[in-house]
Each structure stands twice: as C-alpha cells, then as structure tokens.
C-alpha cells in the first residue's frame with residue numbers, strides 16, 4: 001500500500017478541531033472519488049476518533065492520506081496521541097464500554113464504519129488508531 | 137456558533153444554522169432549558185438539517201435534551217436528519233430512542249400538535265381566533281402523512 005497525496009495533518013486540541021478534522025476528511029474523501037453516504041460515514045469515523053483524543057488524551061493529531069493498493073483507491077485516517085494509553089484494548093473495543101461518561105460507541109463504531117481498523121496503544125506512551133476505507 | 141431559538145405560539149423552534157461543535161450543542165441544551173421555563177413552552181422543534189454528522193456525542197446530547205425538556209413539560213421533535221447522516225448513525229448503532237423525529241418542520245409541527253392534543257393540552261393555532269387571512273398554519277399535515285420515528 002502506498003500513499004499518493006500530501007499528508008493532511010490536523011492538530012486536535014479542542015472540540016472545535018474535531019469539526020475541522022472531519023470536514024477535511026470529508027473533502028479528501030470526495031476528492032478521492034467516494035460517493036453516496038461514504039463521505040459522511042468517513043467523517044463520522046473521524047469524528048469519533050478525534051473526540052477520543054480530546055476526551056481521553058487531551059491532544060494529538062489526525063493524519064489523512066489518499067492510499068492505493070493493487071489498483072484500488074482509498075483513504076487512510078490515523079489518529080495519534082501521546083496520552084495515557086489504553087490498558088485493556090479488548091475492553092475498550094466493546095460496544096458500550098466507556099471508562100468515562102461517554103456512550104462507549106466510538107471505537108467499535110469507527111471500526112464498523114471503515115473497512116480496516118487497527119489500534120495500538122501503550123500505557124504512558126499513547127494511542128494510535130489506523131483506519132482505511134476503499135472506494136467502491 | 138449560536139443557535140437562534142424562535143418562539144411560535146406554545147412551541148419553540150431551534151434551527152441549527154451551521155455545523156456545531158460539542159460545546160455549541162451543550163449551549164443549545166442549556167438555552168432550550170431556559171426558554172422552555174421562560175415561555176412555558178409545550179413543544180420544541182430542533183431542526184438539524186445542516187448537521188454534517190450525528191455521531192455518539194450529538195446523539196447522547198439530543199436524547200438528554202429531549203428527556204430533560206419532557207421533565208419540564210415539553211415534547212421535543214428532531215427534524216431534518218439527512219439520509220447519509222441517518223445511515224452513518226445506524227452503522228454506529230445509534231438510536232434516538234424516546235425522542236420524536238420527523239422529516240421536516242411541517243411534519244414536526246404536526247407531531248407536536250398530535251402530542252399536545254393527546255395530552256389534553258393546548259392545541260396550537262387550530263382555534264378560530266386569528267383572521268383566516270393571517271393564519272400561517274398549514275393544512276393539517278396529520279391527515280396526509282403520519283409521523284415517522286427514525287430507527
């Protein structure tokens with residue numbers, strides 16, 4: 001898999017940045033050829049992982065890139081932070097689980113919305129969520 | 137981004153004008169709580185037509201608004217959820233359980249009229265006090281199409 005556009009990097013420090021990140025993600029998705037409900041679905045996934053940065057890690061960034069792999073085109077969304085990390089990823093991925101007062105829908109929901117989803121986290125080091133969706 | 141709230145008879149109409157941050161949504165919740173108390177409103181319409189995404193936070197906030205206003209004696213109806221936005225909500229497993237939803241403003245008004253009538257309350261603008269030439273109320277939408285809860 002290789003990337004082909006300049007990385008779009010959106011710093012996430014407040015709830016207003018969540019909106020900026022998902023709007024840039026939507027614009028890139030449209031530019032890449034996503035249509036129908038896909039741009040909105042991608043924007044929703046970005047919104048959830050960006051909100052997790054604000055709520056659980058205070059600050060971080062969303063990196064958006066166009067990707068291609070064996071002639072198919074897609075979008076890659078990376079959400080990364082140097083926050084507290086996640087002790088139990090399996091638990092964090094459970095629908096309805098929240099360590100705070102959230103709905104516990106963000107991580108499992110983002111996974112459902114996208115085609116590929118990977119989460120890596122280290123206590124005290126931070127969290128990185130990498131997601132892709134392919135143009136149909 | 138401030139959301140204007142219009143008073144229309146017994147109802148309040150909040151029309152969201154642009155994409156909202158989480159903080160803006162909480163502000164709208166607080167503003168509605170104040171106004172419902174101030175005007176003793178029986179119903180609230182929140183028009184979300186321009187919202188680009190309704191993910192977990194807005195969903196929880198809208199549900200919270202509706203439940204809180206219900207406790208203050210007002211029914212809430214969310215109108216204008218766009219098809220793509222609804223599709224993403226379904227994929228996220230999100231529902232607006234216990235919250236009224238309608239396709240648009242007109243159906244939202246019909247929804248509230250039906251609700252307040254059923255509760256034995258005041259029926260907005262169906263009495264004959266206003267001169268008919270000044271009456272802005274649409275022909276009774278309930279007789280044409282039912283309310284459709286989203287889900």
Ligand SMILES: Nc1ncnc2c1ncn2[C@@H]1O[C@H](COP(=O)(O)OP(=O)(O)O)[C@@H](O)[C@H]1O
Nearest residue numbers: 052056092098099100102103104105106107127
């Ligand atoms: N970036 C992050 N840094 C630290 N913890 C996180 C992060 N993202 C998610 N988590 C943890 O995973 C849990 C589940 O996340 P999520 O499904 O989005 O639910 P919610 O955000 O509503 O709590 C969170 O409650 C939190 O404990």
Ligand SMILES: [Mg+2]
Nearest residue numbers: 052102106107
């Ligand atoms: Mg979350």
